Amino acid sequence: MKVLYYLENLKMLEKSGLGKAVKHQMKACEIENIPYTTDIHDDFDIVHINWYGPKSKAFAKKCRKKGIPVIYHAHSTEEDFKNSFIGSNLFSPIFKRIIVSAYNLGDYIITPTEYSKKLLMSYGTIKPPIVAISNGVDLSKFKPDKTSRSKFIERYNYNPNDKIIVGIGLYLKRKGILDFVELAKRMPDYKFIWFGYLDLKLVPKEIREAVNTKLPNLYFAGYVDNSLICEALQSCDLYLFPTLEETEGIPIIEALSAGAPTLVRDIPVFGYLKDNVDVYKAKNIDEFESKIKSIISGELPNITDNGMKAVHDMDIKEVAKKLKNIYNLAIKKSN
Numbered sequence: 624m625k626v627l628y629y630l631e632n633l634k635m636l637e638k639s640g641l642g643k644a645v646k647h648q649m650k651a652c653e654i655e656n657i658p659y660t661t662d663i664h665d666d667f668d669i670v671h672i673n674w675y676g677p678k679s680k681a682f683a684k685k686c687r688k689k690g691i692p693v694i695y696h697a698h699s700t701e702e703d704f705k706n707s708f709i710g711s712n713l714f715s716p717i718f719k720r721i722i723v724s725a726y727n728l729g730d731y732i733i734t735p736t737e738y739s740k741k742l743l744m745s746y747g748t749i750k751p752p753i754v755a756i757s758n759g760v761d762l763s764k765f766k767p768d769k770t771s772r773s774k775f776i777e778r779y780n781y782n783p784n785d786k787i788i789v790g791i792g793l794y795l796k797r798k799g800i801l802d803f804v805e806l807a808k809r810m811p812d813y814k815f816i817w818f819g820y821l822d823l824k825l826v827p828k829e830i831r832e833a834v835n836t837k838l839p840n841l842y843f844a845g846y847v848d849n850s851l852i853c854e855a856l857q858s859c860d861l862y863l864f865p866t867l868e869e870t871e872g873i874p875i876i877e878a879l880s881a882g883a884p885t886l887v888r889d890i891p892v893f894g895y896l897k898d899n900v901d902v903y904k905a906k907n908i909d910e911f912e913s914k915i916k917s918i919i920s921g922e923l924p925n926i927t928d929n930g931m932k933a934v935h936d937m938d939i940k941e942v943a944k945k946l947k948n949i950y951n952l953a954i955k956k957s958n
Contacts, residue, residue, distance in 0.1 A: 624950060626652060626659040627667035631678045639793060640873045641698050643849070644735075644758040645673050648696075651759070651943035657950070667691070669950055673698060675725035683728040692953035695729030697722070697753070700742045703868045706797040708825050723748050730953045733946075735871035738892040754949055759942035760876045760934070764850075767882030767927075768857045775858035778851075779816065779842065786919050787814045789859040789883070791852065791874040792866065794821040794834050799865025799888060802908050804833040806863075807841040809912055813919070818855060820846040856881035860919050864888065865911060875902075876937050879930035884918055886911065900926060901933040 628645065648671060652659040660667060663682070670686050671694040672679050683693050701719035705712050723746060726732050732753045734740050740755045781787060788806075792798035800817070807815040815838075823831045834843055852874075856862055862878035864887040872892065878885050879902070887893050889904035898904040903918060903926075905911040917923040 624657060624669065624954060625665075625667045626657060626950060627663065627665065627670045628659060628661050629663065629670055629672045629674075629679060629682050630661055631674045631676045631682075640758070640871075641673060643873055644696070644698065647759050647761075647939055647942065648673075648946065650761065650939055651946045654940055654943040655947045657947060669694065669953055671950075672696065672725075672729075675699065675722045680725050680728060683725070687728065690957055692730045692957040693728055694949065694953055695726050695732050695751070697726050697732050697734040697739065697743055698870055700739055700870060701746075702742060703797060703870055706867060707795045709827055719746070727751065730956055731949055733949060736892055736895075738894065739870040754945075756945045756949070757876070757937040757942055758871055758873050759937050759939040760873065760880050762880050762935070762938040762940075765853055765856070765877045765880035767931075771854045771857035775854050778854075779844070781814060785814045786812070786860045787816065787858070788861045788863050788915065789855050789878075790815070790817040790819075790863050790865075792817075792819045794819065794823065794826055794830055796827070796830055797867050799867055800830060801833055802865040802911060803863065804836050804841065805908060806865075806911055806915065807836075807838055810915065811838075811840050813840060813915070815841045816844055816855070817842070818844050818847055818852060852877065853881060856883045859883055861886060861915060863911070863915070865905075865908075866890070868892070876934045879927075879934045880937075882927045882931060884925065884927055885930055886914055886918060896930075896933055899923075901929045902926070 669692045672683055673696045686693050699722055701715050704718045705715050727750055729751045732751050733756050735758050737755045740753050743749050743753055790803045856878045862883040862885045864875050869892045885902045887902055887904055889906045896902045903914050905914050
């Protein structure tokens with residue numbers, strides 16, 4: 624068995640969670656000793672597609688005509704397309720039709736969570752079997768390391784006693800960036816740092832203004848290597864994820880794996896994480912503010928050990944086994 628990863632627009636997407644997910648898929652193949660290629664001119668037995676663009680759809684159709692099984696990875700839904708780019712809410716019904724037509728080209732559809740699987744099934748127009756498999760995290764890299772703190776505070780010119788709150792994501796309203804900035808305004812005694820980047824020409828005015836906010840306790844670090852994300856999560860006093868919608872949200876898995884105290888918005892995709900047990904959750908900005916103070920002050924207990932256990936099955940080694948199984952099923956189905 625040899626897998627082709629068809630990588631339309633990877634250069635544009637490599638700084639996003641989708642780009643990270645593709646790298647995880649390749650890592651999974653290496654773990655399971657599955658040969659893979661990104662060259663469409665190579666020989667291959669199955670194709671794994673992660674994007675819904677016209678080239679990806681055309682290539683999926685071509686493979687199906689040749690009897691080559693197609694795995695379509697459903698990273699996107701209409702719900703998480705909203706509140707993203709300029710005009711995204713207006714065009715979300717069209718976007719839904721685009722992704723459905725793409726996903727229907729798969730012999731199997733993989734989506735990251737049971738929540739996103741339910742969303743896709745609710746559309747009523749998707750025909751292939753849908754399987755929920757986490758994008759996964761390399762737990763051998765994302766693990767607690769108390770020695771990271773000194774490097775992190777030196778890198779970003781913090782003081783040892785600073786209380787540091789980390790956010791991660793593209794510059795999108797959906798990611799909760801407006802609340803992140805507002806909390807920085809409300810809480811001048813805490814340091815807020817956001818990792819991630821997106822061309823501000825693509826986002827609405829309110830997001831551009833938020834990212835350009837000048838506060839002494841707020842810093843936008845831009846896109847950084849994954850090793851620095853790991854360092855930040857190992858070092859912070861709190862990982863804050865005020866996202867409004869996700870199909871999975873890789874950073875929360877990374878944060879919990881790294882042992883970061885974690886506060887997320889109480890939304891359905893995080894239903895597998897128990898509030899006050901695995902993570903802390905908040906429904907609105909006032910709750911975020913209150914819980915940030917309680918977590919960092921120690922008024923609320925440290926539950927990071929529970930968080931680490933909650934994402935143990937999302938280790939890349941477990942994901943690799945599940946991907947291999949789906950590849951085998953797809954090949955068997957096509958014979």
